[in-house]
Amino acid sequence: MVYLTRQEHFNAAHKLFNPAWTKEENEAVFGVCANENWHGHNYNLYVTVKGFPHPDTGFVYDVKKLSVLMKEHVIDYLDHRNLNLDVPFLTGTMCSTENLAIAIWNQLLPHIPENVQLHCVKLYETPRIYVEYFGKQE
Amino acid sequence: MVYLTRQEHFNAAHKLFNPAWTKEENEAVFGVCANENWHGHNYNLYVTVKGFPHPDTGFVYDVKKLSVLMKEHVIDYLDHRNLNLDVPFLTGTMCSTENLAIAIWNQLLPHIPENVQLHCVKLYETPRIYVEYFGKQE
Amino acid sequence: MVYLTRQEHFNAAHKLFNPAWTKEENEAVFGVCANENWHGHNYNLYVTVKGFPHPDTGFVYDVKKLSVLMKEHVIDYLDHRNLNLDVPFLTGTMCSTENLAIAIWNQLLPHIPENVQLHCVKLYETPRIYVEYFGKQE
Amino acid sequence: MVYLTRQEHFNAAHKLFNPAWTKEENEAVFGVCANENWHGHNYNLYVTVKGFPHPDTGFVYDVKKLSVLMKEHVIDYLDHRNLNLDVPFLTGTMCSTENLAIAIWNQLLPHIPENVQLHCVKLYETPRIYVEYFGKQE
């Protein structure tokens, strides 16, 4: 079994804000990340699939197709958007990097072909902060 | 003469939007960057000063003091903010990376001590796009 | 379960030197790393915790608190220090990257809150050499 | 148990081309990667071994020896070569990054000393595409 990873990126605005709390409570928990006028990031997304190389191609999965999947089901929804306001599959979700990684996993999973498995969604919010999600089973 | 550079960063939201134009005109020129609900970036800022190393310290300028200057006069105004809405020294400015670099230069210049010269403000909007500004004289 | 990672760094001097050996034996095994007058590195430290995102915040753990833990219990002891001479929790330890990673794990473990688990300490000695430690259980 | 990783690199030419297929079939599957006059990459190779630090040295394995192993059994065969034409241990192999990682694993495995285990071969074809191989057992 071989693990294949592709990196894509998106630039988005967001804020950390729990609508059930007051502005003061949000600022106490989230600090500057709760700024009501938003802030933003250059997110870096690494998606890993695993499987066995096909004898005809040597590919676990065509990495260009993986890139297309990531663009169609994730990047096109997130790039140059407001993660709190503009993204149907994030509606009602606290917009942390953790929840964003889980939502990206759920966006991709139905589109992964049968001969490979989705292994990991790794998402960098900044070069110094990232999360990894391996799905529910692990 | 030796050139000394310090890097800091800030994470901010913005949009490219000319208020004198219609929404359609803005989208025609700025594309996804005109998204009305904002997007954002992890900006990387490099500030270069030049001068002669002091014989007692070997320093052109104490790089920790340069870092403090950058934080006090630039980063504290821009980090986790909306560049179009939250920053007094950007009010009325088209929020391009070019104009942002010029504004950062103007913020820093009055605070640079006499024995060094501000040489360059280099600003990365993304790892693949950056601008450099060397002041009016060049 | 989601894995959350934070990066910090420290700049330190050290040497590889076994006091039970002669200078010649040390040089035979450790080469230039045994230079008696020390050498040094910009170490990069990545600490990963794992847990479930809290419904109120979307956080596995507040990454700013993770950063504070790393600074208080690790970075403040190691940054701009001599790893062989200045660090109480390294006394008597061969100062390899491997042992340094284990010592960092042991420094952090008592301070990790109950709702998350310490998963990995990843330590870069140089951009081309790193070690990972996952604790005794793995 | 501690995991120790060393990075090396090599610059090589290759093409993706299945000799059982026509030129048109190759271009349909492999696109520009099938260019008959080759293209090339700066490959980055990370090799991870795992084991217990030796009490005398603090080393899982001497990272300089790991570097020598990688150079002697992998880099010297691949650097500034044509992966399809010049490398005995790749003859008859579809020259994908997946198969290249497996072949590198097989080159290294017989030379890993008994007190450590080869854990992972991670190979970057570009900064945005990499594969990982952990051997047959996983």
Place this chain on the structure above:
Amino acid sequence: MVYLTRQEHFNAAHKLFNPAWTKEENEAVFGVCANENWHGHNYNLYVTVKGFPHPDTGFVYDVKKLSVLMKEHVIDYLDHRNLNLDVPFLTGTMCSTENLAIAIWNQLLPHIPENVQLHCVKLYETPRIYVEYFGKQE
């Protein structure tokens, strides 16, 4: 005046080989770079233009248009190609990074709009080797 830079990349095969010399002479001068079956690189290309930000847009030049220029006149000719065999504008040129940077400058210059100036072509052959060309005038 503000300087604006965009990065693109291409993956190509080449060899360093002077057809006026014997194979032995080529190997004496170029070493492994003369390998007759080619080798290759992930080239990174940074193109800098300079000018004054337009009051309506804040742009020296629309960076997306700069990216399109680079792709149409440079990347589409070089990516996944053999630089010695496949590129009309390199025919008869010794395929060093220096000459490649000059050739890229000459490809771009006729397409730079009048209100900006082409300032620099910076080309990385590897992360540790790069050249810069500022045109004939400097």
Place this chain on the structure above:
Amino acid sequence: MVYLTRQEHFNAAHKLFNPAWTKEENEAVFGVCANENWHGHNYNLYVTVKGFPHPDTGFVYDVKKLSVLMKEHVIDYLDHRNLNLDVPFLTGTMCSTENLAIAIWNQLLPHIPENVQLHCVKLYETPRIYVEYFGKQE
């Protein structure tokens, strides 16, 4: 004229300490950098030469020869050393990054061949702090 740059690195210990001052004065000016037991860095060194590509090779200068010059006259003196104690050409010099860059320039200059000019020594102390020196004439 084309500019050619090569990167090398060295790992060294140092401290910032003016022997004409008391320990307290040193700590007041240099802070943690004055730690008497030293600290250290992974320094990154970029050396740029400029000249005209030779028609036979396409080279401004053989980058492998530039690498050898850097190793013989700089890296071999600095790598895995104490910059304050072990380096003849730094004796009596305040060991700032600025002075280190000037000293590296002076080490290299006599060995640069006549057909090229030494243009710049760029030295990173950390990924966020670097200095550039262009020689006395500029």
